[in-house]
Amino acid sequence: MSENKSLLKLRGISKVFSKGTVDQVRALDKIDLDVDSGDYSAIIGSNGAGKTTLLNIIAGVYPPESGGKIIVNGREVSRLSEYRRAHYIGRVYQDPHVGTAAKMTIEENMAMALLRGQPRGLRVASNKQRRELFRVALAPLGLGLENRLNALVGTLSGGQRQALALVMATLSKPAILLLDEHIATLDPRTAQIVLDLTDMIVAREKMTAIMVTHNMELALRHGNRLIMMHKGRIVVDMNQAKRADLTVHDLVVAFERASGEEFADDSVLLPNG
Amino acid sequence: MDPAAVGRLLGFSLYEGLAFGFVTIGVYLTFRVLAFPDLTVDGSFVLGGAVAAVLIVNGVNPFLATLAAFGAGMCAGLATSLLNTKLKIPALLASILVMVGLYSINLRVMGRSNLPLLREATIFSLTSQLLGLETRLEYRLVVAGVLAVVVFFILNWFLRTEIGLALRATGDNEQMVRGAGVDTDKTTILGVSIANGLVAFSGGVVAQGQGFSDVNMGVGMIIMGLAAVIIGEALFRPKGVARLLLAALGGTFVYRLVISIALRMGMRAGDLKLITAVIVIIALAIPYLQKKIRREWQPPAARW
Numbered sequence: 001m002s003e004n005k006s007l008l009k010l011r012g013i014s015k016v017f018s019k020g021t022v023d024q025v026r027a028l029d030k031i032d033l034d035v036d037s038g039d040y041s042a043i044i045g046s047n048g049a050g051k052t053t054l055l056n057i058i059a060g061v062y063p064p065e066s067g068g069k070i071i072v073n074g075r076e077v078s079r080l081s082e083y084r085r086a087h088y089i090g091r092v093y094q095d096p097h098v099g100t101a102a103k104m105t106i107e108e109n110m111a112m113a114l115l116r117g118q119p120r121g122l123r124v125a126s127n128k129q130r131r132e133l134f135r136v137a138l139a140p141l142g143l144g145l146e147n148r149l150n151a152l153v154g155t156l157s158g159g160q161r162q163a164l165a166l167v168m169a170t171l172s173k174p175a176i177l178l179l180d181e182h183i184a185t186l187d188p189r190t191a192q193i194v195l196d197l198t199d200m201i202v203a204r205e206k207m208t209a210i211m212v213t214h215n216m217e218l219a220l221r222h223g224n225r226l227i228m229m230h231k232g233r234i235v236v237d238m239n240q241a242k243r244a245d246l247t248v249h250d251l252v253v254a255f256e257r258a259s260g261e262e263f264a265d266d267s268v269l270l271p272n273g
Numbered sequence: 274m275d276p277a278a279v280g281r282l283l284g285f286s287l288y289e290g291l292a293f294g295f296v297t298i299g300v301y302l303t304f305r306v307l308a309f310p311d312l313t314v315d316g317s318f319v320l321g322g323a324v325a326a327v328l329i330v331n332g333v334n335p336f337l338a339t340l341a342a343f344g345a346g347m348c349a350g351l352a353t354s355l356l357n358t359k360l361k362i363p364a365l366l367a368s369i370l371v372m373v374g375l376y377s378i379n380l381r382v383m384g385r386s387n388l389p390l391l392r393e394a395t396i397f398s399l400t401s402q403l404l405g406l407e408t409r410l411e412y413r414l415v416v417a418g419v420l421a422v423v424v425f426f427i428l429n430w431f432l433r434t435e436i437g438l439a440l441r442a443t444g445d446n447e448q449m450v451r452g453a454g455v456d457t458d459k460t461t462i463l464g465v466s467i468a469n470g471l472v473a474f475s476g477g478v479v480a481q482g483q484g485f486s487d488v489n490m491g492v493g494m495i496i497m498g499l500a501a502v503i504i505g506e507a508l509f510r511p512k513g514v515a516r517l518l519l520a521a522l523g524g525t526f527v528y529r530l531v532i533s534i535a536l537r538m539g540m541r542a543g544d545l546k547l548i549t550a551v552i553v554i555i556a557l558a559i560p561y562l563q564k565k566i567r568r569e570w571q572p573p574a575a576r577w
Contacts, residue, residue, distance in 0.1 A: 059452075086454030099452070101445035104438075111435070112442050117454035120435035152512075169452075 007208050008035040008058070008176060013068040015053050015232075027053040028064070029232035037175075040202055040209045040223035044216055044251075049229040051212040055178045058210070060085040073175070087117020090169035092162070092182040099165030102154035106145055106164065109153055110134040113168035137167050141197060159190030166194060170201050177202065179211040195222070216248045230259045284410045286533050290526025291417035292482055293497065295424060295475035297505070297521040299468040300498030306432075307464045308444035309357070312368040314472050314498060316375030317349040318491035321473025322480035323382040326390055329481070335396045339477040346473020349375060350466035357465075358458040379488050386488040395481035413482060420478065424471070425518050432514045440464045472498075493546045500549050501525040503556040 015028040028050045035041060043051050057064050060082040064070065070078045077085055093099050100109050111125040114133070126134075131149060138146040141163045145156075153161060162182065170177060179198065183191040199222060202209045213219055219226050226243045228236035228251070235258035238246075296318060303311035321342035328338035349371060356367035380386065401412035431437045442450045443460040450457050472494070480486040505524025511517040532545060540548070 081456075083451045083454050083456050086452060091452055093448075098446070098448050101442045101449055103445045104442060108438055108442075111438055112450070112453050115435060115453070120439055120455065122431075122434045122436060124430070124433050125435045125438040 006034040007037040007039075007073060009033070009069070009071040010058075011069040011071070013054075013057055013070070014065040015050075015057060015062070016065060026232050028057065031232070031234060033227075033234065035176075035208060035210065037208055038206055039225055040207075041211065041225040041227055042219035042223045043210060043212045043227045043229060044214070044219045045229035048231075050232040051229055052180055053232075054229070055091070055180050055210065055212060058176070059089055059091055059178060086174075087172070088175040089178060090116065090172070090174040090176070091178040092165050092169045092180065094181040094184050096158045096161035096165055096185070099168060100153045100161050103152065105150050105152055106138075106156075107131060107134060107149040109164065109168060110137070110149075110171065113171045116172040116174065118172075137171055138164075140200065141167065142193070157190075159186050159194070162186060162190070163194050163197065166197060166201070170205060170207065173205050173207075175208060177207045177209040179209060181212055181214060184214060198222075216251050220246055220248065220251070228255060228258070230255070235259055281410065282533055282537070283530070284414060286530035287526055288410065288413045288417050288482070289529035289533075290522060291414075291421040292478050293475060293501075293529065294421060294522040294525040295471045295478070296494055296498045297501040297525045298424070298428065298518060299471040299475075300495065301502050301505075301517065301521045302464055302468040302471070304499065305502065306441050306444050307461060307468075309354075309364050309461060309465055310368070311350075311353060311364060311465055311468065312495050313349055313353045313371045313375070313465075313469050314368075314495040315491040315493070316372035316379070317346045317469040317472045318476040318479075318494045319379045319486075319488060320349055320375055320382070321346050321476030322486035322490060323379045323388070323476075323488070324473070325477030326388045326480050326486035327382055327384075329390060329393050329395060330388065335394055335399060335481060339396055339474065339481070342477030343470045343474040346476070347466040347470035349473065350469030351462065353469070354462040354465035358461055376488065383486060383488065387485060388487075389485045390481060391484055395484075396478070397481055417478065417482075421522060424474075425515075425522075428518055429515050436460075436463070493549065496546070496549050496553055497525075497528065500553050500556070501528045503553065504528055507556070 010031055010033040013028055013031040013033075014026065017023075017025045017027055027048075031050075031054065043054070045051050056062060057068075058070065060077070060080055063079060068078060069076055072085075072088060091099070101112070104112075107126050111130060111134075114130065134149060135146040143160055143163055145160065145164060153164065156164065166182070182198070183194050186194060195218075198209075198211075201207070209223065211219075211223060220243060224240040226236070226238045227234055236251075236254050296314065300311075300314060303309045324345040325335070325338045325342040328341055329335050333341075353364075353368045353371045356362045356370065357364050362370070397412050397416050400406070400416050404412070404415065406412040406415065432441060439450060439453075439455045440460045440463060442453075443455075443457050443464070447457050450460065476486075476491065480490070501524040502521060503524070504527050505511070505520035505522075508527060509516065509520040509523055511520040535548070536542060536545075
């Protein structure tokens with residue numbers, strides 16, 4: 001059974017915000033999910049579907065409601081705080097500013113990322129050998145960042161920062177890569193560069209990636225699995241074979257059938273969302 | 274003014290710039306590096322002076338006593354940062370609470386409000402005997418200079434280590450630091466403790482330099498530190514750890530020099546704190562006002 005080879009298992013994950021008030025929201029509703037090692041899943045859904053909440057739960061930003069279990073590599077991590085899960089989870093956020101430190105240099109940012117989840121000591125953080133490693137990791141971006149290691153990250157453009165954030169999230173080769181609408185705020189050309197690079201790194205490092213996106217086109221063309229969420233539940237879950245000939249229109253139909261609602265969010269139909 | 278007097282003024286300001294410079298480095302660490310507005314400083318400066326003075330009066334080696342002042346300051350920083358990280362009390366309030374509490378502690382440590390060090394062996398008197406230096410200015414400069422060089426090299430190394438990097442990143446982007454697997458509570462606690470250790474170290478040095486420790490000698494120290502940080506940044510536009518540390522020392526020197534000149538020109542010593550506060554207010558307001566003028570101000574004709 002796939003029970004054994006699943007890298008990430010979620011069991012009965014719920015999340016309620018503003019509990020006990022009139023604003024109470026059930027952001028996640030008893031989610032069960034198995035992600036196999038090497039899966040590259042795209043999660044789509046309209047605003048408020050629970051996509052980002054799901055990533056936050058996996059990353060440990062906040063715990064799930066009691067009874068929910070998060071198991072990584074056979075080990076339950078549901079109660080571990082965010083920084084304790086970092087050694088096997090890398091994350092790229094929607095906002096390029098969140099993944100990088102503006103007042104530090106590219107080199108210092110990379111040195112922070114290199115030691116993800118490892119104990120830090122009193123060695124000087126970057127040396128010749130590490131700088132070479134940083135250059136090799138940055139060169140495939142084609143942005144020339146490998147020659148600007150001493151530049152402050154705050155002087156980079158949003159696209160450059162996001163590309164750097166992606167390299168930083170994957171530098172220590174974490175088992176799981178979480179992508180939270182990571183190209184949504186970039187201009188089309190930079191978005192394409194970052195997306196191509198994402199595919200390349202995920203394939204090269206055989207990472208298990210979960211990409212949240214607003215964009216159905218993107219979800220159909222990238223990765224090998226498509227998950228659609230609605231009101232805190234998973235309503236569609238297709239593997240590569242199933243989604244092979246699908247179009248965006250088919251997805252909208254699938255959504256309406258699964259959710260029993262008319263599809264209202266036009267933005268997911270646009271090429272860049 | 275004759276050249277000798279100018280030399281003395283410069284030399285004395287340089288001594289003060291170095292001795293109080295440790296306060297500025299501490300303030301720089303909390304306010305700028307950690308983005309942790311820490312007002313413990315007014316209390317931990319006195320704590321350093323009190324601990325050093327009491328130990329010296331009781332016959333402890335003055336160098337050990339100065340080191341003990343550093344340790345006592347770290348404890349004060351530890352208290353503030355624990356209140357903030359573990360009990361979630363806002364940084365400003367936590368540090369004010371510790372600062373107020375320290376007033377009582379400092380009185381207890383000294384046993385009275387003023388403790389003279391006349392005829393006691395201090396780091397200054399020991400050095401002047403050892404090197405055979407005669408004038409007060411000479412040995413003051415030597416002692417403060419050596420201490421500043423030692424602190425500079427230690428911090429310049431520490432802030433570039435793996436731990437030091439995580440500490441600097443904490444004030445820059447806490448989310449990113451947690452994402453990289455670092456407990457930001459720990460880096461905050463470490464940083465605020467080291468900062469207050471430096472402030473207390475300065476208090477220990479200054480108390481020995483002036484020959485007494487006083488329970489009120491820390492009043493306004495945080496504002497002096499902020500003013501010196503701002504002056505240092507404005508004058509030296511520092512980039513990189515080494516230059517930032519030098520800018521903190523340089524900023525303190527310029528601040529003390531301006532104060533000394535103003536006092537010589539007849540400014541009343543009591544007005545010092547108000548003038549310092551006004552300098553900091555202006556420096557803090559300028560970036561905002563510049564932005565406001567650029568964005569919102571339009572020539573009168575354009576309003577029609």
